[in-house]
Amino acid sequence: MPTSDYVASIRSRIGNDFLLLPGVTAVIRHGDQVLLARHRHSGLWGLIGGGVEPGEEPAEALDREVTEETGARIRIRGIVGTYGGPHLMTTYPNGDRVGYxxxxxxxxxxxxxxxxxxxxxxxxxxxxxxxxxLQRHRWIDRVIDDALG
Incomplete structure (x- = not known):
């Protein structure tokens, strides 16, 4: 996944140290089915989403991320919830440590x-x-359960 200019500027100062970032996630549903993506960097299935850029509204970030990754537009029906913690912390192959x-x-x-x-x-x-x-990011189970009720 490409690094934003904002994150790159922080990384130039802190190296691979832990960085906490805001993100957005799309639970795209059609009936009882959920659209999942198998991510290139991990090979795991997950929900579609990404980081919020400085000055960007979270809903705008979500629309941008979904369009970038799927080529499709979305309609937001509501907020499922906000998630963080150990399951949303990772170390990327280049050594960057991040939590979302x-x-x-x-x-x-x-x-x-x-x-x-x-x-x-x-x-x-x-x-x-x-x-x-599926081989998946385990944190999506909670989000999907919350979304589907």
Whole structure:
């Protein structure tokens, strides 16, 4: 995933030290199915999202991230919740340590996805019962459970 100019400027000063960042996550639903993405950097399935840039509204960041990763536009139906903690902390292959506090939004697609596959390996629609069998980021289970009730 490309590093934003903002994060790159901080990294130039702090190196690989831990950095806490705000994020947004899209829970894109159609009926009882959730759109998941298999991420290139980890090979794991997860929800679509990313970082909020300075001066950017979180909903704008979510729309930007979904469009960048899927080529589709979304309609936000509401907020699912806000998540953080150990399950949202990671060390990237380059050694950068990061933790995210992400706000998850309930969304629907307005267009058919046509992913660029720069950040993703593939997209897929899954019912909740199939998600537990995927190699995935475990933190998405809580978000999906909250979204689907």
């Amino acid at each position: 506090v992400t706000t998850a939004y309930d969304c629907e697609l307005l267009d058919e996805p046509t992913p660029t596959l720069e950040e993703l390996l593939e997209l897929g629609w899954f019912p909740r019962s199939a998600i537990e069998n």
